[in-house]
Amino acid sequence: MSFDNLSRVTQERPLRMLLVNAGEADAITWAGLVQPLRLAAATLGRDVLHLETMTPAQVVLAQPGWHIALLVADEGQAPMAPELSRAVIERCRSAEYWGGVGAGVLWLATAGLMAGVRIALPWALYADTEGISERAILTPHLFELDGRHLSCCGGAASIDFSLTMIEHLFGATVQATIKESLCIERVRGHEERQRVALQARFGALQPRLSEAVTLMETNIEEPLSTDDIANLVGLSRRQLERLFKQYLGSLPSRYYLELRLQRARQLLLETNHSIVQVGLMCGFSSGSHFSTAFGALFGNTPREERQRKLSPPV
Structure with missing residues (x-):
């Protein structure tokens, strides 16, 4: 599915976006995702983009109503406790578009919520998918949108993912402003592949x-x-x-x-x-x-x- 479909949620004002940080605040997966969106929120104003960043514990107590919600964690992050994980995932799934970034993608797939869905998973976590009974479709791409499901492999690709969402939600002019602020010349498309040796990606x-x-x-x-x-x-x-x-x-x-x-x-x-x-x-x-x-x-x-x-x- 094309990322152009995201534009339909911009008819709502303000657009409410939730980012749940289940990892470290200084991890590139989190920083690369949140920083462009924070700049977009500052540029557009709270009446256009209402960006909410929360910890897992905060989300459980929050009032739903988000248009986009993402569960974010670096690929090396340990999973949340089962009860907290279920509560956080249910909150995220209440959004019109929802998904994960980095290890968050694996957690959603492990919960059986990505069956038959194309997902962009960090290659380092491929070996952890063997126990998933409800199979997701692993793609080598940087990020994906399949139906209501968003996924990104994390790392530096979080920046490309964030800027792509900004373009399709708020236009190329807003994206160009953010790119200039961050000194970024080129945004990689979702169809580009994770640049990693196949032996490392699939291994044994x-x-x-x-x-x-x-x-x-x-x-x-x-x-x-x-x-x-x-x-x-x-x-x-x-x-x-x-x-x-x-x-x-x-x-x-x-x-x-x-x-x-x-x-x-x-x-x-x-x-x-x-x-x-x-x-x-x-x-x-x-x-x-x-x-x-x-x-x-x-x-x-x-x-x-x-x-x-x-x-x-x-």
Whole structure:
């Protein structure tokens, strides 16, 4: 689901947003999320954005009525006591949009509240998902919006998540003001992946999945077929597709295509290769296929993406 859907809650005034800090106040997961939103609240005024930050104990005593509520904790944070956890989660779920950041995502999934939902979970917590009976769909993305469910992997991605919400809730001009205040040049999109070695992300949990994605990453210019990849890692096509669906929320062919397009986007922004060259370097023999696929994923053409590199920021 597109983050554009968040804009419907801005019809309410003020927009009430709750951030529950279940971790350390100086953790980057918390600071990266709350600081842009505090600046937005100061810029817009309390009658437009009413931002509330609370501890778990405070939330239990608070009056519900939030439009957006997020449970936040750094990935190394120990879980809350069961009774407190249940009470906090119930308060968060009363919001129109709700979810978690960092370890908060895992806690919600462990509570069985993310079944069938695409979630962005810190890669370091992947090994802790084996005991979850109501399966969530783990994606490698920085953050996700699926139905009413928001999730972010935390860490530095909290900044991108916070600024993305600001843009879709209050517009690009407000976001640009906050970016300038924080000296941030580029906001990463939700579809960008956590930059971490696959072996570290999956480890011994799913070695064949890790091997399959490594094959994709090392064969960008001349893509392999799904059958070839399955044979190389010692699985049937159906087994490989099942692994990708369960852990990455995608089919191998779709994941591979997005991987190539991500690489193309990087080349367009960071190199001087022509658009045709970039397409060929990422396995697209047809310029029209490259442009169509790129537009479907990113919402603009390769030429427009290149223009971002050439144009000064507004």
